Amino acid sequence: xxxxxxxxxxxxxxxxxxxxxxxxxxxxxxxxxxxxxxxxxxxxxxxxxxxxxxxxxxxxxxxxxxxxxxxxxxxxxxxxxxxxxxxxxxxxxxxxxxxxxxxxxxxxxxxxxxxxxxxxxxxxxxxxxxxxxxxxxxxxxxxxxxxxxxxxxxxxxxxxxxxxxxxxxxxxxxxxxxxxxxxxxxxxxxxxxxxxxxxxxxxxxxxxxxxxxxxxxxxxxxxxxxxxxxxxxxxxxxxxxxxxxxxxxxxxxxxxxxxxxxxxxxxxxxxxxxxxxxxxxxxxxxxxxxxxxxxxxxxxxxxxxxxxxx
Amino acid sequence: xxxxxxxxxxxxxxxxxxxxxxxxxxxxxxxxxxxxxxxxxxxxxxxxxxxxxxxxxxxxxxxxxxxxxxxxxxxxxxxxxxxxxxxxxxxxxxxxxxxxxxxxxxxxxxxxxxxxxxxxxxxxxxxxxxxxxxxxxxxxxxxxxxxxxxxxxxxxxxxxxxxxxxxxxxxxxxxxxxxxxxxxxxxxxxxxxxxxxxxxxxxxxxxxxxxxxxxxxxxxxxxxxxxxxxxxxxxxxxxxxxxxxxxxxxxxxxxxxxxxxxxxxxxxxxxxxxxxxxxxxxxxxxxxxxxxxxxxxxxxxxxxxxxxxx
Ligand SMILES: Nc1nc2c(ncn2[C@@H]2O[C@H](COP(=O)(O)OP(=O)(O)O)[C@@H](O)[C@H]2O)c(=O)[nH]1
Ligand SMILES: Nc1nc2c(ncn2[C@@H]2O[C@H](COP(=O)(O)OP(=O)(O)O)[C@@H](O)[C@H]2O)c(=O)[nH]1
Ligand SMILES: [Mn+2]
Ligand SMILES: [Mn+2]
Numbered sequence: 001x002x003x004x005x006x007x008x009x010x011x012x013x014x015x016x017x018x019x020x021x022x023x024x025x026x027x028x029x030x031x032x033x034x035x036x037x038x039x040x041x042x043x044x045x046x047x048x049x050x051x052x053x054x055x056x057x058x059x060x061x062x063x064x065x066x067x068x069x070x071x072x073x074x075x076x077x078x079x080x081x082x083x084x085x086x087x088x089x090x091x092x093x094x095x096x097x098x099x100x101x102x103x104x105x106x107x108x109x110x111x112x113x114x115x116x117x118x119x120x121x122x123x124x125x126x127x128x129x130x131x132x133x134x135x136x137x138x139x140x141x142x143x144x145x146x147x148x149x150x151x152x153x154x155x156x157x158x159x160x161x162x163x164x165x166x167x168x169x170x171x172x173x174x175x176x177x178x179x180x181x182x183x184x185x186x187x188x189x190x191x192x193x194x195x196x197x198x199x200x201x202x203x204x205x206x207x208x209x210x211x212x213x214x215x216x217x218x219x220x221x222x223x224x225x226x227x228x229x230x231x232x233x234x235x236x237x238x239x240x241x242x243x244x245x246x247x248x249x250x251x252x253x254x255x256x257x258x259x260x261x262x263x264x265x266x267x268x269x270x271x272x273x274x275x276x277x278x279x280x281x282x283x284x285x286x287x288x289x290x291x292x293x294x295x296x297x298x299x300x301x302x303x304x305x306x307x308x309x310x
Numbered sequence: 311x312x313x314x315x316x317x318x319x320x321x322x323x324x325x326x327x328x329x330x331x332x333x334x335x336x337x338x339x340x341x342x343x344x345x346x347x348x349x350x351x352x353x354x355x356x357x358x359x360x361x362x363x364x365x366x367x368x369x370x371x372x373x374x375x376x377x378x379x380x381x382x383x384x385x386x387x388x389x390x391x392x393x394x395x396x397x398x399x400x401x402x403x404x405x406x407x408x409x410x411x412x413x414x415x416x417x418x419x420x421x422x423x424x425x426x427x428x429x430x431x432x433x434x435x436x437x438x439x440x441x442x443x444x445x446x447x448x449x450x451x452x453x454x455x456x457x458x459x460x461x462x463x464x465x466x467x468x469x470x471x472x473x474x475x476x477x478x479x480x481x482x483x484x485x486x487x488x489x490x491x492x493x494x495x496x497x498x499x500x501x502x503x504x505x506x507x508x509x510x511x512x513x514x515x516x517x518x519x520x521x522x523x524x525x526x527x528x529x530x531x532x533x534x535x536x537x538x539x540x541x542x543x544x545x546x547x548x549x550x551x552x553x554x555x556x557x558x559x560x561x562x563x564x565x566x567x568x569x570x571x572x573x574x575x576x577x578x579x580x581x582x583x584x585x586x587x588x589x590x591x592x593x594x595x596x597x598x599x600x601x602x603x604x605x606x607x608x609x610x611x612x613x614x615x616x617x618x619x620x
Contacts, residue, residue: 012393012408017446018378068328083322098322101454135579136327144411144450269445271579275602292585 015144022147022262024171026164027056031147032096033164034263036063037154038133040071042078043308045157051086051093055164062098063141065133075154076100099141103133123220127282131274134256134282142266149266151259151283155308158182159258166303167260170248173295174265174287177303178237179257194234195307197221198255198284199299201231210279218276221253221284233299243302251299252291256283258305265295325454332457332572334481336474337366341457342406343474344573346373347464348443350381352388353618355467361396361403365474372408373451375443385464386410409451413443433530437592441584444566444592452576459576461569461593468492468616469568476613477570480558483605484575484597487613488547489567504544505617507531508565508594509609511541520589528586531563531594543609553612561609562601566593568615575605 023029033055053060064079066072079100087094134151142149150164156179160166167175179196198221206219206228213219220226233251238244261270270293273285280288287297333339343365363370374389376382389410397404444461452459460474466489470476477485489506508531516529516538523529530536543561548554571580580603583595590598597607 012390012397012410014410015412015450016378017411017413017450068326080322087322099454100322100324101327102325103327132578136574136577139449139452139577139579140325140327140454142449144409264446267446267449268442269449269581269584271581274579 013144017144017264017267020145020147020263022168022264024169026148026168027059030059031168032059032061032145033148033150034061034063034141034143034146035150035152036134036137036141037065037152038130038137039064039066039075039079039154040069041154042075042082043155043157044078044082045308046154047079047082047086049157049159050152052161053159053163054161057093057095060095061141061146062095063101063137064099065101065103065137067133068102068104072102076102101137101140103136120220120223124218124281127218128274131272131282131285134272135274138266138271142263146263149261149263151256151261153257153307156258156305157308158306160303163258163305164260166245167300170246170298170300172248172298173262174254174259174290174297175248175300176233176251176254176259176298177300177305178233179255179307180234180237180304181307181309183309192239192304192306194232194237196255196257197232197234198253199233199251200228200253201233201250202252203229203231205229213279216276217279218281219279233301236301237304238302245300245303247300247302249299249301251297252287253280253284254287254297254299256286257307259283261290262295265290265293268293268295270295323454327454327574327577330455330457330573332478332574334479336458336478337369340369341478342369342371342455343458343460344371344373344451344453344456345460345462346444346447346451347375347462348440348447349374349376349385349389349464350379351464352385352392353465353467354388354392355618356464357389357392357396359467359469360462362471363469363473364471367403367405370405371451371456372405373411373447374409375411375413375447377443378412378414382412386412411447411450413446430530430533434528434591437528438584441582441592441595444582445584448576448581452573456573459571459573461566461571463567463617465618466568466615467618470613473568473615474570477610480556480608480610482558482608483572484564484569484600484607485558486543486561486564486569486607486609487615488543488609488611489565489617490544490547490614491617491619493619502549502614502616504542504547506565506567507542507544508563509543509561510538510563511543511560512562513539513541515539523589526586527589528591529589543611546611547614548612555610555613557610557612559609559611561607562597563590563594564597564607564609566596567617569593571600572605575600575603578603578605580605
């Protein structure tokens with residue numbers, strides 16, 4: 001019942017937003033990074049990977065939003081145990097601050113039966129819920145001294161330790177690595193395959209499709225009856241050892257499994273639309289909104305992060 | 311260069327958003343209010359009116375965003391003097407916290423000549439800049455324990471002292487009083503006239519107009535060559551002494567001179583679109599966005615606040 005959480009001593013704080021830099025050398029300029037994770041399940045591999053990030057932890061704040069479900073309660077307990085261990089461990093590994101938010105979600109609108117019959121409609125409700133979770137987390141945690149926001153899903157279990165520095169080095173408003181998944185292929189060999197289809201370059205076909213849709217309809221990637229002919233970044237990965245990991249391409253849609261955003265893009269108003277925005281939602285809608293605000297979105301087709309494989 | 315501003319001790323904070331209530335009895339429930347003011351000029355009358363608000367000041371946080379112009383610098387100095395006096399004065403008058411943000415804005419896109427020729431285009435750039443300022447302020451100051459956000463322009467110099475309680479008592483997601491202006495009429499008598507035209511109920515004509523517009527065009531209120539036939543709340547004020555100050559009407563657009571919003575509406579993602587959103591921008595676009603998210607917008611035609619008269 002106090003404002004202590006909103007407020008910081010001293011009672012009057014004066015910020016010059018222009019002094020909050022976002023540069024290609026974020027460590028040199030001591031820029032703060034807010035890592036935001038919507039979390040339904042806790043994976044120790046996610047936490048271990050987070051701990052292994054070589055960006056100075058005293059410049060990193062963590063924010064989590066966890067649904068108030070049975071699964072969410074279990075995830076909260078595991079997360080708190082991991083946090084307790086890290087924040088009492090070696091000082092260099094401790095993070096500057098951690099916020100955990102719990103949030104109820106509306107009960108599902110449809111019965112299981114209907115759900116089966118309207119899979120795309122379901123997808124819309126699901127992405128709306130994810131958008132609301134991301135927005136709540138973002139609006140609540142971003143502060144006047146935040147330089148960068150790194151969106152990192154709770155099932156991203158492997159990234160280069162230099163993830164933040166590497167993404168920031170491109171000095172782009174919005175930049176997304178390529179999200180793959182490890183698996184064992186038919187020959188029993190360790191292999192990788194594309195995971196996140198939300199990072200794409202638009203196609204004329206998809207634009208025509210949008211032009212003929214009802215206002216609230218959305219285009220979804222990965223449905224057979226809805227071929228978009230977009231260029232999916234996940235499909236263009238060069239997996240060779242001598243690939244150029246710095247290759248960068250312009251994107252129209254971005255995924256959110258791992259996504260670095262200059263905080264000023266969010267401050268300008270770019271959020272995750274929980275409604276059809278140019279027939280797009282959530283992270284894809286965010287990319288559209290960022291571009292409407294004049295910020296470019298970029299992808300690194302040959303720089304990989306890995307999604308958990310159940 | 312530290313995260314202290316973002317972070318609060320203790321390093322791990324756990325929030326249950328559902329425990330942050332927004333009720334018709336905000337004082338009884340000790341609900342926190344964040345008063346946000348984009349401020350280009352400082353009026354002592356604004357500050358005096360703010361000080362006179364009877365809502366417990368220890369539950370109120372203030373946030374200001376001030377442009378980095380000559381005028382903005384002067385306003386900052388005056389504001390800081392007012393703050394210093396209040397925050398060292400009687401404890402009951404002190405606010406829980408105050409954040410002042412300074413922000414550069416893009417140089418105007420057009421020469422004065424062009425500005426003269428394209429007034430509506432100018433209006434668009436101006437409302438985009440105001441939207442960005444409001445979004446920066448909002449994203450930076452809203453915290454996990456904020457219950458309500460009161461938008462209050464720096465030139466609102468007279469409101470009932472019970473403004474917050476009165477607006478909150480209606481328990482609406484978004485609610486706006488009627489903004490008038492005092493003036494001396496032709497007969498030399500003290501009189502009032504409508505000031506804010508952005509609180510309105512939509513018309514078929516305006517919807518037809520929107521349907522035939524280019525995607526980035528916006529409908530503006532108050533241009534002779536653009537009659538919208540919307541019902542403007544400012545025009546429907548009952549000024550009689552025995553008026554019903556609790557009369558409440560549904561609105562499609564809202565103004566931001568004084569505007570009470572449940573923080574969860576903003577957390578859901580409702581912000582001030584700096585681009586054409588259903589052919590609307592800024593506070594009118596915010597109302598549309600809130601409604602797209604399922605939150606209703608309401609107005610009090612007979613409950614008055616007053617805008618400065620230069
Ligand atoms: N707060 C919250 N997080 C969720 C919810 N559902 C999934 N998540 C998390 O959001 C991220 C993306 O969800 P996920 O199911 O992995 O999506 P997918 O990999 O795109 O199929 C993951 O970090 C999940 O743990 C939810 O209802 N609420
Ligand atoms: N931060 C910021 N505030 C501004 C700017 N221009 C005006 N304001 C403030 O924003 C509010 C609305 O602007 P105002 O010019 O009064 O708009 P009007 O009354 O609708 O014509 C007032 O509180 C102004 O002091 C600006 O460029 N930046
Ligand atoms: Mn996932
Ligand atoms: Mn004004």
